Amino acid sequence: MREIRLSPEQEMLQDSALRFLRERYDFRHRVAILKSEAGFDRATWRAFAEMGWLGLGLPESHEGSGSMLDAALLMEAFGQALVVEPYVPTVVLGGQLIARYADDAQKQRLLPPIIGGQILTAFAHGERESGYQAMNVATKAVNEGGAYRLSGHKAVVLGAPSADILIVSARSAGSRNARAGLSLFLVDPATKGVRVDAYRTIDGARAGEVILDGVVVPATDRLGPEGGAADAIEDALAAGALALACQAVGALEGAVSATALHLNTREQFGQKLASFQALRHRVANMVVLKEEARALARLAALGFDDGDREERQLSVAAAKAYVGESGRQVCEEAVQLHGAIGITDEIMVGHYLKKLIAVDRTFCDVTACLDVFMAGSRALKSNVGSSRTGE
Amino acid sequence: MTAAADKRADAAKAGDFREEVRSFLRDNLSPQLAARSRAGYYLSKDELMGWHRALARRGWIGANWPVQYGGTGWTPQQRYEFEDECAKAGSPILITVGINQVAALLIKCGTEEQKARHLPAIQAGEAIWCQGFSEPQAGSDLASLRCKAERVGDEYIINGSKIWTTAAHWSDWCFLLVRTDSSGRKQEGITILLLDMKTPGITVRPIIGIDGMHSLNETFLDNVRIPVSNRVGEENKGWALMKVFLGNERISAAGIWKCRAHFERLCMIARSQQRDGRPLIEHPRIRSRIAWLEIRMRALEVILLGIINDPAKAAGMEASLLKLRGTEVQQELLLLMSEAAGPYAVPFHPDALSGGWDGEPIGPEFATPTTAAYLFWRKGTISGGSSEIMRNLIAQNILG
DSSP states (O other), rough: OOOOOOOOHOOOOHHHHHHHHHHOOHHHHHHHHSSSSSSSOHHHHHHHHHHHGGGGOOOGGTTTOOOOOHHHHHHHHHHHTTOOSSHIIIIIIHHHHHHSSHHHHHHHHHHHHHHTSSOOOOEEETTTTTTTTOOOOOEEEEEEEEEEEEEEEEEEEEEEEGGGEEEEEEESSSTOSSEEEEEEEETTSTTEEEEEEEEEESSSSSSEEEEEEEEEGGGEESSSSBBBBBHHHHHHHHHHHHHHHHHHHHHOOOOOOOHHHHHOEEEETEEGGGOOOHHHHHHHHHHHHHHHHHHHHHHHHHHHOOOOHHHHHHHHHHHHIIIIIIIIHHHHHHHHHHHGGSSSSSHHHHHHHHHHHHHHSSSSSSHHHHHHHHHHHHGGGGGOOSSSOOO | HHHHHHHHHHHTTTTTTHHHHHHHHHHHHHHHHHHHHHHOOOOHHHHHHHHHHHHHTTOOOTSSSGGTTTTOOOOOOHHHHHHHHHHHHHHOOOIIIIIIIHHHHHHHOOOOOHHHHHHHHHHHTTTOOEOOBBTTSSSSGGGGOEEEEEEETTEEEEEEEEETTTTTGGEEEEEEEEEEEOOOOOHHHHHEEETTTSSSSSSEEEETTTTSOEEEEEEEEEEEEEEEGGGESTBHHHHHHHHHHHHHHHHHHTHHHHHHHHHHHHHHHHHHEEEEEEEGGOOOHHHHHHHHHHHHHHHHHHHHHHHHTOOOGGGSSSEEEEEHHHHHHHHHHHHHHHHHGGGGGGGOOOHHHHHOOOOOOOSHHHHHHHHHHHHHHOOOGTSOOOOHHHHHHHHHHHHO
């Protein structure tokens, strides 16, 4: 385990994000965005670019800046304000994939406009049958010499309706769950044979089913080596899961503060709800779970850049499992302690619960994360000399 | 940071620090003691203090004391690595009242004479300390304590009783809270005194615990004389100083490092025990319970490392959080160990628990202590500020 100490710059990054969102992204503003046609706000996106947030966590050689911990702190702020703009699909998934695995020409073409806020991306990976198995891809890529022909159905693709570039995973070889044989492709959604069936998600974002019917993609738009995309896919999903776990932590912060405020305002039986010990102790439990979730999410962020893949999988799984289980409970408690107003769409608290549910079901849920953790934990091996868990 | 501390930090970066600790443990921790400690047997005073003194000779007692008082200057990372290696090696868990609580308070508010007299003795393992806090009528409501101290010349004369004094029967000194004024608010009028346990007028009565063993006591004080020079801080102003002490007590009582040791032991047991024809550790339900415990421990360790070198934070919300959750994790670890023993969790064999017994164990070697430890550590969520008090404090922090 490690000590997590934020630098003054990191404290400032989070403070300024929270301040910006308080001033520019309040509840009413968010409701207007949810009702808008696009489901997100271009002006807000441009402002994110001006703040330098669209390059956070990306390598500095391509105008990106900062570590994954920086990105995690921003994600906490986004979670507290329940930002619905497609940050995870564009910066965390698209940005990471391109920055780590694209060739120089592709990077040159795509990274500056991502960081500058001109283009949006989405990662079209999961499928109806794949559950949370990262390698379970049936979408086909047939190499036709100089170009590929893609066919398949990608499920619940976050940010698909607004994406200028879809990053599509497809199989050119190997059986359904094989690591080998997977490739990634940059696909313009306007290409013939691409259909995006758009919808809203419960947490206010936009997503869609992406149907590929014999889509022709030039070989120059393949991302990384043919058949060798397994690591890239895992990295992207880990980064996405981490970003969502951090957003969940921010949502918990918001849910707990809202609950504290409510209990200190609402009176019943002639006194503030905050004076009842039965309720106070429940708030204390919420605070505890929130702080534990934060510790796990920041630990995962801190270890993300270190390059130890095994430890990264383990710590992301721990954080994501924890927000999925305990984080959800915190939000359920927040709704309960708000009473009837908590089950309306008119205040934030219910939206926090929706966020936690969406986070848990995206990329990997509690059960899937726990499976990853159990498979990776050195303590849980059946036959080792000693369990070495913390090195 | 001193040059020595710089050098240590560099060594840690190179990965030498763990090796340094391992090599010390190989040379100093006898396999017999490690085996008994790892298996959860109750260690004797000599075994515990022998290990304390071995660490002291290496300069590794009081790891987070300021360097000028003999602290190690370790970074939180090094502290973690040290505790992790100790847990894996099965090193005994020390009595920490003196090292963690008394020392922190003396360093902050003690006189130079008190520091000079007590800190080296605590560090060297020459003095065991106990805490004289709770009374029959003052438990969670500690500030309502009544044990009376009357000032006569340059002495206080103490009359009253203390209860739940862990290890009073082994202790050389007692960190005592007394009432010197009962006219105002209950928090006012409390004074902190350092009591030499050899002083005439002290009677220690054993209280046998739910595990069938003796670690708790009731301590009666009958006209016990304590020199005024043994007072810490001002008369009647003790309560305000207790914040630091109680915060450190919470961090100790949280037992985060102890959880690491229990966890190692649980995994070892779960690997060796068979259930339905396979190792218990492969049983899906057990696996997932162990995994959740490991995840919770990771969170608590990160939180602990964030405050471990910052005395100001000992009195903060994190200490209450760690106490609340650390003791819960510990209890669940012990419950799982007891479950792993199966039917052999039921035999009660107190002779085998104590030091010096070398007969045949009943059932698997680990079985005898598991249920006793499970029962004894039900105290974890009660002593050192109950879980209910911790929740009060955490709620106070956010709700006012």
